[in-house]
Amino acid sequence: GAGVSQSPRYKVTKRGQDVALRCDPISGHVSLYWYRQALGQGPEFLTYFNYEAQQDKSGLPNDRFSAERPEGSISTLTIQRTEQRDSAMYRCASSPGRRESDTQYFGPGTRLTVL
């Protein structure tokens, strides 16, 4: 079956613009996670959902970052008024269960570059 997909794969934007990153999880997966990964570093947790409910958003850096998963499937991570420091690889993962310890299946990521 299809894995986790993310779009766009690459996004270049100018400072101050808003961007929306999309994640399409594996069909039927309950949980969905967003991470940010800088070059040469491990993924940094941003937020996660069980179905449509946002369970933990403690990793979102500030109020310019938000995420939603309105129907419990596709999720969108939105960054408002982008800044150069937002440049990174944004990764989405999904897992079949509700527990955060369940195996996560990662998508290919969206490379965001803010000029």
Added chain:
Amino acid sequence: LAKTTQPISMDSYEGQEVNITCSHNNIATNDYITWYQQFPSQGPRFIIQGYKTKVTNEVASLFIPADRKSSTLSLPRVSLSDTAVYYCLVGVLYSGSARQLTFGSGTQLTVLP
């Protein structure tokens, strides 16, 4: 947020056993310890998971001491295709009882012929 630390890099030769340790002093009580493998330009891929003592699957073993403040991933008889970055993932306590999923700093394993 307390760090989850790993050696930056390790080199090994084909056929050898490799052990990579992750230190997680502030691991949450009920959290599992999970290890992932990441190749360049790809997302992390699950290797193994455990809660305590020892877990073994077809590709690796995971050793967890009683205090759970560290864990060791063991890769038997590595091959060139095992060259990758390896991460541990745990729930880390901070600010009292709050916890957050935290990846380790990652270990670049290079397998030499």
